[in-house]
Amino acid sequence: MTPGADGPSPRRRGRPSRTARSTGPDARARILEAARTEFAERGYDRTSVRGIARAADVDAALVHHYFGTKDEVFAAAVEVSFEPALVIPGILGGPSEDMGERLARYFIGVWENPVSRAPLLAILRSALTHEAAANVLRGFVLRRLLERIAAELDVPDPAFRAELAASHMIGIAIMRYVIRAEPLASVDPEKIIEMVAPTLQRYLGDR
Amino acid sequence: MTPGADGPSPRRRGRPSRTARSTGPDARARILEAARTEFAERGYDRTSVRGIARAADVDAALVHHYFGTKDEVFAAAVEVSFEPALVIPGILGGPSEDMGERLARYFIGVWENPVSRAPLLAILRSALTHEAAANVLRGFVLRRLLERIAAELDVPDPAFRAELAASHMIGIAIMRYVIRAEPLASVDPEKIIEMVAPTLQRYLGDR
Missing domain, CATH: 1.10.10.60 (Homeodomain-like)
Structure with a gap:
């Protein structure tokens, strides 16, 4: 056969x-x-x-x-969801006073799209329950995604601030798409972007 | 015997x-x-x-x-980690311009203490991997914790804003204690509080 x-x-x-x-x-x-x-x-x-x-x-x-290895396939699968090489220059390259809004809009967009959301949820779940997956997320993704962003920032402690920004986005993803806490789960994405953009702007843009 | x-x-x-x-x-x-x-x-x-x-x-x-039921024991076990009945009046009762800092300090304190951190991590892990646990978190905890806070706020969309604040704290907990992303994982808690307090203040205090 x-x-x-x-x-x-x-x-x-x-x-x-x-x-x-x-x-x-x-x-x-x-x-x-x-x-x-x-x-x-x-x-x-x-x-x-x-x-x-x-x-x-x-x-x-x-x-x-x-x-x-499997870990490296995992990292590549995560990375392709964020497409940092395509996206980061656009986010960081525009007017610096709108960077927070561009980042919020990009991140919410990635999570609003069910095709990119499913693997991201899987990654988060895996990282929370398996040390190996947390390792991958820590080692590959943060290095490839957040350090690239941090390298472009003109603020003190750029890596720390990039992580604070990322932590907010991760927390919103968990509350909106996993725990599905209302009203956050049903609110118009634009409303989230409007509230969160100034936070990201302060972390990433204010000296 | x-x-x-x-x-x-x-x-x-x-x-x-x-x-x-x-x-x-x-x-x-x-x-x-x-x-x-x-x-x-x-x-x-x-x-x-x-x-x-x-x-x-x-x-x-x-x-x-x-x-x-088991779900109700779970909810009570979560609630005892946060002690909302003891803590919320203190956070919300003080000078309103420092509320963001008090909330950040309380939340980071709960997570810094290994005794209260362990069950919270378990709860987060459970909620991310089991719909029943997510239900409990959504139904009991958010209602008991966030709605009590929201009820005291003098801002538009208080529940939405309380959830945004909570999402940031949850995301920080995940980045710091689960993924252990550096430098966030090792930074002095005071540095986190200093950066995050104005964010929480804006969400919960600014009309």
């Missing part, structure tokens, strides 16, 4: 065969997408590189080739 | 016998203490009223008598 290696093989369970999809320029993106879904649905513990490879229809060796 | 009911009985495993301790005015406090420990060490799922009763050295019926 093994599909032949020399041509399209019959599809099983509605998925293209491994042979047809295991190469190609979008394999990396497909692996990341599968990793987001796997971590979101199964949690950190029960997600494996092998499972991600299966969901992405590639060989596990390719996952290791692109990303390394 | 059953201890007699008419006098001090030999201690087993270092604990007084059930007979000696199952009544008395401090049984309620002992149950709450046991509940905090059980929820902290075992998590929400694996904690039972029977297990709490065993740890408190009382009959399970007494736990039900004092608190009701």
